[in-house]
Amino acid sequence: MIEARGLARTFTGGHGTVEAVRGVDLSVAPGEVVGFLGPNGAGKTTTLRMLTTLLAPSAGTATVAGHDLRADPAAVRRRIGHVAQGGGTDPGVPVAEELDLQARLYGVRDRSARTAELCAHLDLKGLERRPAGSLSGGQRRRLDIALGLVHRPPLLFLDEPTTGLDPQSRGNLWDHIRAMRDRDGATVFLTTHYLDEADALCDRLLIIDRGRIVAEGTPAELKRRVAGDVVTVELAEAAGVEGARRALAAHPAVREAAVSGGTLRLTVEDGEKALMSLIRALDGAGVELAALNLARPTLDDVFFTVTGRSLRDAA
Ligand SMILES: Nc1ncnc2c1ncn2[C@@H]1O[C@H](COP(=O)(O)OP(=O)(O)OP(=O)(O)O)[C@@H](O)[C@H]1O
Numbered sequence: 001m002i003e004a005r006g007l008a009r010t011f012t013g014g015h016g017t018v019e020a021v022r023g024v025d026l027s028v029a030p031g032e033v034v035g036f037l038g039p040n041g042a043g044k045t046t047t048l049r050m051l052t053t054l055l056a057p058s059a060g061t062a063t064v065a066g067h068d069l070r071a072d073p074a075a076v077r078r079r080i081g082h083v084a085q086g087g088g089t090d091p092g093v094p095v096a097e098e099l100d101l102q103a104r105l106y107g108v109r110d111r112s113a114r115t116a117e118l119c120a121h122l123d124l125k126g127l128e129r130r131p132a133g134s135l136s137g138g139q140r141r142r143l144d145i146a147l148g149l150v151h152r153p154p155l156l157f158l159d160e161p162t163t164g165l166d167p168q169s170r171g172n173l174w175d176h177i178r179a180m181r182d183r184d185g186a187t188v189f190l191t192t193h194y195l196d197e198a199d200a201l202c203d204r205l206l207i208i209d210r211g212r213i214v215a216e217g218t219p220a221e222l223k224r225r226v227a228g229d230v231v232t233v234e235l236a237e238a239a240g241v242e243g244a245r246r247a248l249a250a251h252p253a254v255r256e257a258a259v260s261g262g263t264l265r266l267t268v269e270d271g272e273k274a275l276m277s278l279i280r281a282l283d284g285a286g287v288e289l290a291a292l293n294l295a296r297p298t299l300d301d302v303f304f305t306v307t308g309r310s311l312r313d314a315a
Pocket residue numbers: 011012013018019020038039040041042043044045046047193
């Protein structure tokens with residue numbers, strides 16, 4: 001659905017030159033929810049604006065929704081939906097009218113049916129006559145998304161869709177985005193600087209820092225690739241901890257086994273899968289367990305490993 005190679009954008013102004021995006025390669029398959037994660041100023045919005053034809057790349061090529069970005073931007077625009085940060089609704093215009101107007105702009109034939117369908121899908125039923133300015137933050141974001149979907153684009157771009165929303169509205173919006181993928185087979189490309197959003201919502205992530213993609217994969221893959229899972233083992237008898245370490249050090253899933261205080265700390269390849277066999281190995285060595293804890297590395301650990309900084313500090 002998206003294939004980009006070497007996309008770059010430089011801004012030149014009174015304060016010198018800013019290399020906002022420095023040669024980004026990315027591929028997005030149909031039906032994926034892909035998250036573009038990075039701290040403020042990393043180049044997320046600039047990349048999104050290039051992919052949605054709003055900004056000309058300084059270098060690189062891309063095919064978006066089946067059309068070449070440079071050769072046929074109008075065809076790209078017809079096949080994509082784009083919800084910018086802050087949206088673009090007129091506060092005085094009622095919901096249904098706003099949707100109808102957008103449908104006219106795109107030449108949608110079944111305008112009233114499409115408006116009703118979008119109101120049903122995005123939980124806007126009963127709000128059709130309300131001016132956009134009177135909606136809550138979450139309702140307005142859903143209207144912004146409905147507007148982006150009016151012409152049934154197979155690919156939807158969302159720029160920081162949940163910024164400024166309360167936790168409940170954010171969770172609700174995630175459900176709607178998942179439903180677009182599952183019900184309509186839509187491909188969604190979204191930018192975010194929220195770790196929890198990237199983790200919970202996205203099938204795959206591209207992590208960008210200072211204009212370059214520094215890591216990519218599913219949230220689980222990224223976390224596994226970089227840090228491995230951590231299993232801590234507490235024993236009924238602390239004195240047996242060295243024996244437990246010896247029993248597990250050669251276990252195929254264990255990368256590292258270290259004793260810290262009275263507990264055993266294991267770095268393992270895939271903690272969930274390994275857990276049962278670790279317990280069996282300890283049992284076989286006659287070690288009595290008191291507690292076992294499996295902790296996953298976070299996306300922030302991933303960012304830290306690839307950039308040497310925390311995403312939170314970098315933002
Ligand atoms: N029109 C512009 N003129 C000059 N510099 C710009 C322009 N647009 C963006 N930049 C710079 O390019 C860099 C990347 O900005 P961009 O908005 O793409 O980052 P971002 O990852 O989307 O950040 P945020 O999370 O804050 O939206 C920043 O250093 C920014 O200041």
